[in-house]
Amino acid sequence: MTSTILKKLAVASMLLLTITTSCKKNLTPAYDLTSANVYTDFANYKPVLAKLYAVFALSGQQAQAGKPDIAGIDEGFSNYLREYYNMQELTTDEAIIAWNDGTIHDLHNMNWNADNEFIRAMYDRIYYEISACNEFIRATSDSKLAANNITGSNLTLAKQYRAEARFLRALSYWHAVDLYGNVPLVTENDPVGAFFAPQKPRAAIFAYIESELKAIDSDIVPARNNEYGRADQAAAWTLLAKLYLNAKVYTGTDRSTDAITYCSKIIAAGYTLEPHYKNLFLADNNNSKEIIFPITFDGVHTQGYGGMTYLVHAPVGGAENASDFGIGGGWSGLRTTKAFVSLFTDNVDKRNMLFSTGQNLDISDQYSFTDGYLIAKYKNVTSTGAAGSDPTSTFPDTDFPMFRLADIYLMYAEAVLRGGSGGDVVTALTYVNLVRTRAYDGSLAGNITPVQLTLPFILDERGRELQWEMHRRTDLIRFGQFTDGSYVWPWKGNVKAGTTVANFRNLMPIPNTDLTNNPNLKQNTGY
Numbered sequence: 001m002t003s004t005i006l007k008k009l010a011v012a013s014m015l016l017l018t019i020t021t022s023c024k025k026n027l028t029p030a031y032d033l034t035s036a037n038v039y040t041d042f043a044n045y046k047p048v049l050a051k052l053y054a055v056f057a058l059s060g061q062q063a064q065a066g067k068p069d070i071a072g073i074d075e076g077f078s079n080y081l082r083e084y085y086n087m088q089e090l091t092t093d094e095a096i097i098a099w100n101d102g103t104i105h106d107l108h109n110m111n112w113n114a115d116n117e118f119i120r121a122m123y124d125r126i127y128y129e130i131s132a133c134n135e136f137i138r139a140t141s142d143s144k145l146a147a148n149n150i151t152g153s154n155l156t157l158a159k160q161y162r163a164e165a166r167f168l169r170a171l172s173y174w175h176a177v178d179l180y181g182n183v184p185l186v187t188e189n190d191p192v193g194a195f196f197a198p199q200k201p202r203a204a205i206f207a208y209i210e211s212e213l214k215a216i217d218s219d220i221v222p223a224r225n226n227e228y229g230r231a232d233q234a235a236a237w238t239l240l241a242k243l244y245l246n247a248k249v250y251t252g253t254d255r256s257t258d259a260i261t262y263c264s265k266i267i268a269a270g271y272t273l274e275p276h277y278k279n280l281f282l283a284d285n286n287n288s289k290e291i292i293f294p295i296t297f298d299g300v301h302t303q304g305y306g307g308m309t310y311l312v313h314a315p316v317g318g319a320e321n322a323s324d325f326g327i328g329g330g331w332s333g334l335r336t337t338k339a340f341v342s343l344f345t346d347n348v349d350k351r352n353m354l355f356s357t358g359q360n361l362d363i364s365d366q367y368s369f370t371d372g373y374l375i376a377k378y379k380n381v382t383s384t385g386a387a388g389s390d391p392t393s394t395f396p397d398t399d400f401p402m403f404r405l406a407d408i409y410l411m412y413a414e415a416v417l418r419g420g421s422g423g424d425v426v427t428a429l430t431y432v433n434l435v436r437t438r439a440y441d442g443s444l445a446g447n448i449t450p451v452q453l454t455l456p457f458i459l460d461e462r463g464r465e466l467q468w469e470m471h472r473r474t475d476l477i478r479f480g481q482f483t484d485g486s487y488v489w490p491w492k493g494n495v496k497a498g499t500t501v502a503n504f505r506n507l508m509p510i511p512n513t514d515l516t517n518n519p520n521l522k523q524n525t526g527y
Contacts, residue, residue, distance in 0.1 A: 055129045108366070126172045164230060166212050184521065271289060409434060429450055
C-alpha cells in the first residue's frame with residue numbers, strides 16, 4: 001500500500017517544473033505555482049518530493065489518466081514501471097504478450113528499431129524523472145535553502161529530502177545506462193530551457209552514478225529508518241551493488257569485490273526473508289521485512305493503468321478466476337514461454353506460480369492468449385484473503401518490490417563465483433539455500449550442494465526467484481545469453497523455435513525523436 005509521502009501530492013501537482021529533457025523538449029506540466037514561491041514554505045517540500053517518487057508509479061497529474069507527464073503515446077502504456085517491465089521482461093524468455101498494440105511485439109521478437117514507441121516512452125520517462133529530480137535538487141542547494149530561510153530541523157530534513165532525490169535520479173540514470181548505454185548527462189548544474197545535453201560514454205555515466213550514491217551516504221536516512229516507501233541507505237547500497245555486479249558489462253572492468261562489499265552491508269542491516277514467497281506480491285506486502293525499496297501503490301490514492309494495475313490485470317484471463325486476484329476482470333495479455341517453464345522441475349517449489357489449465361505450453365500464435373502458460377504472481381488480495389481497498393476492484397494496493405533481500409543473497413553468491421574477494425563460497429551457499437528453503441516453505445528438500453553452486457545455476461535461480469520483477473534482461477546480458485548465447489526461447493529473433501540475434505541488441509536504440517532534437521547524440525551501433 002502507498003506510503004504517506006505519495007498521498008502528499010496536492011502541492012506537487014501545482015508546482016511549475018520546466019522539464020527540459022536531453023532532446024531539448026520542454027515538457028511543462030500545467031502547474032499553477034512557481035518554484036520561486038513554493039520553496040519559500042518548507043511545508044511544500046515533502047509534497048514536491050512525493051512527486052519524484054510518484055513518477056515511477058503514476059503517469060500524469062490526475063487520477064487514472066487525462067493530464068500525462070509526457071506526450072506522444074497512450075498515457076497508460078507510457079507509465080514508467082509498465083515500460084520498464086516491457087523492456088526487461090517482454091524482451092526475454094519470461095514474458096510474451098497477446099495484444100496487437102503498435103510495435104509491442106517487436107520487443108519479444110527482438111526486431112525493434114529506433115522508432116519503437118515503447119522504447120521511446122521508456123527513454124522519455126527516464127529523462128522526465130531525471131529532470132524533475134534536477135529541479136528539486138537545484139532548489140534545495142545550500143545557497144537556496146539559506147536564501148529561503150530554511151533552518152534548524154527543517155534544514156536537516158531538507159538535506160535528507162535532497163539526498164533521496166539524488167538517489168531517485170541515480171536510479172533513473174542506472175536504467176538509462178543499462179538500457180541505452182551512452183546517454184545524455186544533465187544535472188542540476190545545467191541550464192533549464194534550450195540546452196543540448198552532451199552524450200557521455202557508458203563508463204562515465206557509471207562513474208557519475210557511483211559518485212552520487214556515495215556522496216549521499218551521510219545525508220540519507222540510515223537503513224530501515226525511513227518512512228515506508230522512501231529510499232534509505234540500504235536502497236542506495238543496493239543500487240551500488242547492482243551497478244558493481246554489472247560493471248563488466250558497463251565499463252569492461254569487473255567490480256565483483258565491490259558488489260560483495262555492498263551486499264554484505266545490506267545483509268548486515270537486518271532485513272529478513274518473508275516466510276512465504278507468495279506474500280511478497282499481495283496487497284499487504286507493505287508489511288514485509290524483506291523489501292528494501294518498493295514502488296508503492298494504493299487502490300484509492302494511486303490510480304492508473306500502468307504499474308501494478310498492469311501487472312495484476314494483464315496476465316489474468318482464460319480459465320483463471322479474476323476474483324482470486326482481487327480484480328473485476330483480467331486483460332488477457334501476458335504469458336510466459338516454454339523455456340521459462342522448464343526452469344521449474346517440481347510443484348513443491350512455491351515460486352512455481354504457473355497456471356496451465358486451458359493453456360498450451362507451446363506458443364504457435366503470439367496473439368493467442370491461450371498459447372503459453374500464465375504466471376499467477378501479483379494479486380490485489382491480502383495474505384489473509386481480503387480484497388484491496390478500491391471498491392471498483394480495478395486498482396491494486398500491491399506494491400512493487402524493486403529491491404529485496406533474496407536478490408541481495410543471490411547477488412552475493414554470484415559475485416563470489418565471479419571471483420570477487422571479501423566473501424566466500426560457504427557463506428554464498430548458505431545464502432542461496434536460505435532462499436531455496438523459503439521457496440520450499442521451510443523444507444530443506446530444495447537445498448543444493450557446493451558442487452551445484454555454479455554461475456549457470458545462479459542464472460536459473462534468479463529466473464525462478466525474481467520472475468517478472470524486471471531483472472531478466474539485465475541478467476541474461478550479464479551472463480552472455482541475451483543475444484547470441486546458447487540460450488534461446490520461443491519467438492526470440494522472430495522465429496517460432498527461437499534463434500540468436502545480433503549482439504548490438506544488448507542495447508536499446510536512442511529514440512530517433514531525441515536524435516533529431518539533440519545534435520550532440522550519436523546512435524548506438526546497429527541502429
